[in-house]
Amino acid sequence: MNEKIMLSTIAHGRSGDKGNHANIAVIAYTPTGYAWLRANLSADLVASYFAPMQPSRVERFEAANVLALNFMLYDILAGGASRSLRIDTQGKTLALTLLAMPIDIPNGLERMTRQLPV
Amino acid sequence: MSTLRIGNACGFWGDSIDAPIRLAERGRLDYLTLEYLAELTMSILALQKQRDPEAGYAGDFLDMLERLTSILTKQPDLKIITNAGGMNPLSCARKAKAILDKAGLIKKIAVVSGDDLLPQLDTLLKLHPLTNLDTGADLASIRQRVVSANAYLGAQPIAKALASGASIVITGRVADASLTVGPAAYAFGWDWSDWDRLCGASVAGHLIECGAQVCGGLWCNWRDVQDYSDIGYPYTDIAPDGSFTITSDAGPGVNRETLIEQLLYEVGDPARYLTPDVVADFTSVSLEHVNTRTMRVQSAKGKPATDTYKVSIAYRDGYSASGTLVIAGPDAVAKAKRAGAALLQRIGCTFDRSNIEYLGAGACAPGIVTAPGNPPEVVMRVAMHDQQKAKIERFAKEFAPLVTSGPPGVTGYTTGRPAVREVFAYWPALIAKSAVQSCVEMLS
Structure with missing residues (x-):
């Protein structure tokens, strides 16, 4: 079995709500890491990861200028801020959930991890 | 003209009650903005106004204003822009005036309204179906249950209020970024079709609208925050060309990571961030490290604003x-x-x-x-x-x-x-x- 690392080794992010939808920004620490994200972190992969929370669809946007992918997860908030019965009504924690996703160790990992100072 | 400094020290109703005081003292701002209205706040305020015609605004703002009076005395040119008016900006403004009067401060107060569509909702519905953006459903199905319906106004009425000499502007529902775009457009005399500059100011407004969230709040690399007890609040220095810097008044400062996390917060397509003032392209901006507190953002490109306002109905x-x-x-x-x-x-x-x-x-x-x-x-x-x-x-x-x-x-x-x-x-x-x-x- 391949050794795994968490997505957070090569990226950081933030999530928030838009009505009943949530967005998750995944931001690479380096250009090499961004290239890996673009090639590997597809909308389909994110959709299958979040399948237990039943998003109706997932859309991916690119912001190469800030080395980021932005995912829209539609209808994932079980009603959103006003109607959701969940503790995380606004999807505030979804970014950390995605960043905890196990990934295969990418080739050239040392060029993808956080370089200080930021 | 040199740059214009706008600070936001309230990201939501319930935010720190000390941050506005601190930011105004530390930041030497031209404008202090205070943002109180979440998506559903208006429904709560609407019901308050139903019970009491004098109510229906964010009362916390008045407490804040009272505490700010000593700063307004020391910094007579400081202007305040807030959406605390909620469902009743006029009543909020009258009470604000009473507070200023008591402190011996003479300030022109402007009220921006027109966002409240409830009084003429049935007339509007004859021509504007207000179908649900997410589901496509017809508003008729819930018309009798509507408690509030507000359009997100833009920066133009805020700029107009400032042009009329207001030093305190109290609005109902406006787009959060417009609280920043209004003073910038007024100060620099921007044309309302100068999309790139409007985009720059909109990005600045978006970055500061949630207060501490661009200054290390929620930052993934939380171990790098040495002291959360004095997390910073942000101000932006906007240049006449629409480029700007973002600075934190304390805490871990603003850096590339904190800025990008907030840039994409609550964003759908980053190339088409819709505001009433402009379609902002967040993918057009370039970032530059200035120092440990400050990042520079430039080269923003905007596209013409759409011909619609977003409406939030509860x-x-x-x-x-x-x-x-x-x-x-x-x-x-x-x-x-x-x-x-x-x-x-x-x-x-x-x-x-x-x-x-x-x-x-x-x-x-x-x-x-x-x-x-x-x-x-x-x-x-x-x-x-x-x-x-x-x-x-x-x-x-x-x-x-x-x-x-x-x-x-x-x-x-x-x-x-x-x-x-x-x-x-x-x-x-x-x-x-x-x-x-x-x-x-x-x-x-």
Whole structure:
């Protein structure tokens, strides 16, 4: 079995709500890491990861200028801020959930991890 | 002209009550903005106004203004722009004037209104269907349950108020970024079709609108925050060409990571961030490190604004309540699950919607993250929603008995019965800008 690392080794992010939808920004620490994200972190992969929370669809946007992918997860908030019965009504924690996703160790990992100072 | 400094020290109703004082003292601002209105705040304010025609605004702003009077005395040119007016900006402005009068401060106060569409909703509906942006449903299906309907106005009425000499502008619903775009457009005399500059100021406004969130708040690399107790709040220095810097007045400062996390916060397509003032392309900006407190943002490219305003409608949608109990000791999760099942059976009726979750065992990402091993305790949280208030009241009464009649290790029941609250659902829509008349009024 391949050794795994968490997505957070090569990226950081933030999530928030838009009505009943949530967005998750995944931001690479380096250009090499961004290239890996673009090639590997597809909308389909994110959709299958979040399948237990039943998003109706997932859309991916690119912001190469800030080395980021932005995912829209539609209808994932079980009603959103006003109607959701969940503790995380606004999807505030979804970014950390995605960043905890196990990934295969990418080739050239040392060029993808956080370089200080930021 | 040199740069214009705008600071935001309130990201939501409930934000730090000391931040505006500190930011105004430390930041030497031209403008202080204070943002109070979340998506559904207006529904709560609308009901307050129904009960009391003088109510319906964010009362916290008045407490804040009172505390700011000494700073306004020391910094007579400091101007304040806030959406604290909510459903009743005029009443809010009158009370603000009374506070300033008492402090011996003479300030021109402007009121921006026209966002409230409720009074003419039925007339508007004849020409503007206000279909639900998400579902395509017709507003007629919930018309009788609507409690508030507000268009997100843009920066133009704010700039107009400033041009009329206002030093305090109190608005109803406006787009958050417009609180920043208004003063910049006014100060630099930008044309309302100068899309790139409007885009620059919109990006600046978006970055500071949530206060501390661009200054290290929520930052993934939280270990790098040495002291959360003095987290910074942001100000932006906007140049006449629309480029700007973002600076934090304290804490870990603003850096590339904190800035990008906030740039994409609550954003859909980053190349098309819609505001009433411009279609902002967040993918066009370039970032540059200035120092440990400050980042520079430039080269923003905007596209023409759309011909519609976003409308936020809230309607009555039944009742809900939620209660929590702590279940501790061995097999906490298994015991909590038995308790939850027993509760549902005892109540004996079905609800429109219900949810039982176990905090500490992966509730924030149900089905994706699970607790490793056997946590020493979990919080069982039960939430119910139904159109019938009586059912929710029954649930609230049946919750407590689990303290004596459930599995062992139940505790943490000190806050009394779960509160039954009215639910207001959110209905996003668009309306032609031509159907909405914004209004700027100077308080004499």
